[in-house]
Amino acid sequence: MATLTGNAIIGQSGGPTAVINQSLVGVIEEAKKTAHIQELFGARHGVRGIVNEQFVPLKAVPDALLARIAQTPAAALGSTREKPDADYCHKIFQVFEKNNIRYFFYIGGNDSADTARIVNDLAKQAGYQLRTIHIPKTIDNDLRVHDHTPGFGSAAKFVAAAMIGDNYDNKSLPGVKVNIVMGRNAGFLTAASVLARKSKTDGPHLIYVPESPLSEEKFLADVERVYSKLGRCLIAISEGVAAPDGKAWAEKMAENLEEDSHGNIQLSGSGALGDFFANLIKKKLPNPAGKKLRVRADTYGYLQRSFPGFVSKTDAAEARLVGQMAVKYSAESDIDGSVAMRRTDASKYQIETFLTPLETVARETKHMPPEFIADGNNITKAFINYAKPLVGPLPKVGSFDELK
Amino acid sequence: MATLTGNAIIGQSGGPTAVINQSLVGVIEEAKKTAHIQELFGARHGVRGIVNEQFVPLKAVPDALLARIAQTPAAALGSTREKPDADYCHKIFQVFEKNNIRYFFYIGGNDSADTARIVNDLAKQAGYQLRTIHIPKTIDNDLRVHDHTPGFGSAAKFVAAAMIGDNYDNKSLPGVKVNIVMGRNAGFLTAASVLARKSKTDGPHLIYVPESPLSEEKFLADVERVYSKLGRCLIAISEGVAAPDGKAWAEKMAENLEEDSHGNIQLSGSGALGDFFANLIKKKLPNPAGKKLRVRADTYGYLQRSFPGFVSKTDAAEARLVGQMAVKYSAESDIDGSVAMRRTDASKYQIETFLTPLETVARETKHMPPEFIADGNNITKAFINYAKPLVGPLPKVGSFDELK
Numbered sequence: 001m002a003t004l005t006g007n008a009i010i011g012q013s014g015g016p017t018a019v020i021n022q023s024l025v026g027v028i029e030e031a032k033k034t035a036h037i038q039e040l041f042g043a044r045h046g047v048r049g050i051v052n053e054q055f056v057p058l059k060a061v062p063d064a065l066l067a068r069i070a071q072t073p074a075a076a077l078g079s080t081r082e083k084p085d086a087d088y089c090h091k092i093f094q095v096f097e098k099n100n101i102r103y104f105f106y107i108g109g110n111d112s113a114d115t116a117r118i119v120n121d122l123a124k125q126a127g128y129q130l131r132t133i134h135i136p137k138t139i140d141n142d143l144r145v146h147d148h149t150p151g152f153g154s155a156a157k158f159v160a161a162a163m164i165g166d167n168y169d170n171k172s173l174p175g176v177k178v179n180i181v182m183g184r185n186a187g188f189l190t191a192a193s194v195l196a197r198k199s200k201t202d203g204p205h206l207i208y209v210p211e212s213p214l215s216e217e218k219f220l221a222d223v224e225r226v227y228s229k230l231g232r233c234l235i236a237i238s239e240g241v242a243a244p245d246g247k248a249w250a251e252k253m254a255e256n257l258e259e260d261s262h263g264n265i266q267l268s269g270s271g272a273l274g275d276f277f278a279n280l281i282k283k284k285l286p287n288p289a290g291k292k293l294r295v296r297a298d299t300y301g302y303l304q305r306s307f308p309g310f311v312s313k314t315d316a317a318e319a320r321l322v323g324q325m326a327v328k329y330s331a332e333s334d335i336d337g338s339v340a341m342r343r344t345d346a347s348k349y350q351i352e353t354f355l356t357p358l359e360t361v362a363r364e365t366k367h368m369p370p371e372f373i374a375d376g377n378n379i380t381k382a383f384i385n386y387a388k389p390l391v392g393p394l395p396k397v398g399s400f401d402e403l404k
Numbered sequence: 405m406a407t408l409t410g411n412a413i414i415g416q417s418g419g420p421t422a423v424i425n426q427s428l429v430g431v432i433e434e435a436k437k438t439a440h441i442q443e444l445f446g447a448r449h450g451v452r453g454i455v456n457e458q459f460v461p462l463k464a465v466p467d468a469l470l471a472r473i474a475q476t477p478a479a480a481l482g483s484t485r486e487k488p489d490a491d492y493c494h495k496i497f498q499v500f501e502k503n504n505i506r507y508f509f510y511i512g513g514n515d516s517a518d519t520a521r522i523v524n525d526l527a528k529q530a531g532y533q534l535r536t537i538h539i540p541k542t543i544d545n546d547l548r549v550h551d552h553t554p555g556f557g558s559a560a561k562f563v564a565a566a567m568i569g570d571n572y573d574n575k576s577l578p579g580v581k582v583n584i585v586m587g588r589n590a591g592f593l594t595a596a597s598v599l600a601r602k603s604k605t606d607g608p609h610l611i612y613v614p615e616s617p618l619s620e621e622k623f624l625a626d627v628e629r630v631y632s633k634l635g636r637c638l639i640a641i642s643e644g645v646a647a648p649d650g651k652a653w654a655e656k657m658a659e660n661l662e663e664d665s666h667g668n669i670q671l672s673g674s675g676a677l678g679d680f681f682a683n684l685i686k687k688k689l690p691n692p693a694g695k696k697l698r699v700r701a702d703t704y705g706y707l708q709r710s711f712p713g714f715v716s717k718t719d720a721a722e723a724r725l726v727g728q729m730a731v732k733y734s735a736e737s738d739i740d741g742s743v744a745m746r747r748t749d750a751s752k753y754q755i756e757t758f759l760t761p762l763e764t765v766a767r768e769t770k771h772m773p774p775e776f777i778a779d780g781n782n783i784t785k786a787f788i789n790y791a792k793p794l795v796g797p798l799p800k801v802g803s804f805d806e807l808k
Contacts, residue, residue: 012576016577018569042804056807061807065804065806065807069801071801072572072801072802073572074573076572076576076804078575078576079577080577081577162711164712165706165711166706168477168478168480168710168712169420169709169710171482172478172482173484177706270678270700270701271678271701274674275675275676278674296674297674298706299705300707301703302569302570303566303569303704305573308569308801309798310713396475397472397476398470398471398480399473399480400465400481403460
């Protein structure tokens with residue numbers, strides 16, 4: 001099949017990452033080089049900007065501005081949480097026809113891949129020539145086929161660095177500290193806190209991920225054991241951590257939680273879960289090791305996904321690459337799909353990209369494999385080996401304890 | 405008076421900063437060069453380490469380790485919130501006599517300066533030759549005589565960068581976002597969020613500091629006005645913000661707040677205040693501009709004071725400098741005091757250090773001057789001019805809105 005000539009559209013969807021615009025700029029710079037993409041329209045706020053025809057002509061954007069946009073967190077075109085139904089998709093498709101759009105690039109997670117898949121199927125049914133390429137982004141790192149996703153490395157670097165600082169804060173003024181990390185279903189980001197450890201006594205001392213059910217009894221016994229031994233305890237808890245009955249602690253705790261239009265319950269943007277665990281410790285474990293207990297909680301919140309100037313270089317480069325490759329695949333291949341990465345070398349970190357069918361990315365997500373989790377409260381060396389190259393170098397720190 | 409020869413002790417006290425160990429290392433490297441300081445003992449966890457004689461011999465620490473410790477957040481010697489009474493100070497003084505300690509360096513805020521002052525007075529009364537030098541650190545920036553304090557610039561850089569990211573996050577997925585910033589009595593750190601603004605529509609759109617009483621009515625009217633105009637609203641609120649009756653909102657809100665041993669109420673280490681303001685908006689302002697309101701809250705928490713690898717270069721250098729100068733002053737001068745900085749040039753940023761009497765630093769703190777605050781919800785150009793050189797360059801970002 002010959003390469004289609006026509007216009008292209010690109011949109012961004014779902015939660016921000018610190019490198020999502022690297023992918024956008026990757027698409028723009030590659031599209032500028034190609035003949036088969038005539039106009040490249042940027043849709044404002046994802047699918048909403050498509051149906052409303054709110055477009056930014058992206059080939060005309062000056063390079064100097066693109067360079068700054070590439071290192072700006074959060075969707076530069078605007079994002080959306082809207083999940084289009086059949087009617088909505090039909091409208092999208094009409095706009096595509098009207099504007100001779102032959103290429104549809106959609107940057108997002110599994111929900112966005114599903115939207116792309118539905119629009120693509122509609123085009124096929126109508127016999128309308130359309131190439132649909134999904135470009136992955138999610139700090140959750142939970143796409144099924146992808147070794148990892150752009151956005152994760154930078155969020156993981158932020159979490160690991162925050163935990164390094166908090167470990168020294170906690171050493172300096174000992175107590176129990178609870179840190180809530182993003183991750184609704186997958187524990188990858190919370191697990192990244194393990195990268196903060198340099199010595200045996202460094203925190204986080206306990207790491208809880210959604211994949212391991214956590215009972216109140218186990219939690220309190222864990223905290224008491226660590227505190228009795230070290231006189232302090234630093235804890236990383238995923239916002240999606242669940243009780244043994246399978247229900248998320250956040251759900252059990254809250255009475256009036258909001259739901260977004262994907263049926264997801266609001267876990268972020270509130271400090272309630274951290275305070276819940278801190279209060280549990282204060283109430284049920286008031287006096288371990290015979291000392292008055294100092295318990296604090298922080299919720300890392302939106303900083304994890306949108307803190308500027310502190311990205312993983314590997315992550316930024318890979319986010320750019322998957323954008324560039326999306327345009328290359330659109331010319332070379334007559335299949336639609338999601339740009340994925342896989343490792344090509346067992347001895348050192350090296351990746352290649354490939355195109356995976358949209359239906360392998362859409363809807364369902366991936367969980368942490370069992371070999372990454374230990375004892376329901378710890379993360380293994382296998383995860384460290386997996387995550388370290390994605391995060392890159394962390395701030396160098398030191399302690400007088402090293403003199404011992 | 406001839407320079408005293410004897411041993412020296414150094415301790416760290418109060419909340420962590422990202423550069424507090426720069427000052428510690430400044431003292432160590434300068435002490436290594438001097439003859440009048442024979443041994444330099446590091447007291448573990450401030451005054452507690454003095455009375456328990458838990459010392460680290462600091463002149464023997466290898467330079468390579470010191471280089472790493474200098475860039476490690478939070479007191480490397482350990483900190484304390486203990487405020488010694490007369491008995492306690494007497495014990496400190498006994499340890500000084502026993503170990504021939506003639507120099508007492510204490511890194512901390514106004515509470516630490518007060519401790520230093522009391523110990524110093526006790527020595528004077530006993531006719532014991534002692535030089536007491538307080539070395540300033542506090543992210544609150546609230547010491548009375550000091551133009552600014554080491555630790556503030558780095559915390560301010562973190563807050564400004566976080567707010568830059570959150571501004572783009574909020575543009576990307578519009579809604580109302582409340583961010584709680586540290587600062588019990590002084591609004592300097594919350595005010596630093598203003599540095600995130602590049603264009604007229606950039607957030608934070610509302611900035612509330614403890615110096616300006618805030619009524620529920622004003623708060624809701626402000627939010628409604630901004631949201632109606634921009635379709636979004638990014639808010640920075642100081643943890644110490646007070647109601648018109650002078651009571652902190654955190655106090656009004658909470659029933660079971662902890663107090664530390666200085667009589668300070670626990671404001672940090674909980675997401676409650678942010679959630680309180682978010683819920684207030686949800687409840688009383690459910691539907692401004694005819695749209696369902698998306699309201700989220702983050703509490704920046706301990707990250708502000710202990711995030712590694714993201715310090716202000718100016719702040720780090722000045723923190724080192726005040727440590728070095730403390731040792732120099734101890735040799736040259738027969739007076740005790742706190743090492744302070746003042747600006748020496750109106751046209752460009754330049755500082756010099758001087759020694760100010762301990763009683764000018766102890767106990768009372770400084771507030772934001774009225775010329776830094778506008779309309780009870782904004783921060784002025786005068787503050788921006790004051791704070792910018794302390795924070796240094798911020799991450800470069802860009803938006804397609806610049807094309808308009």
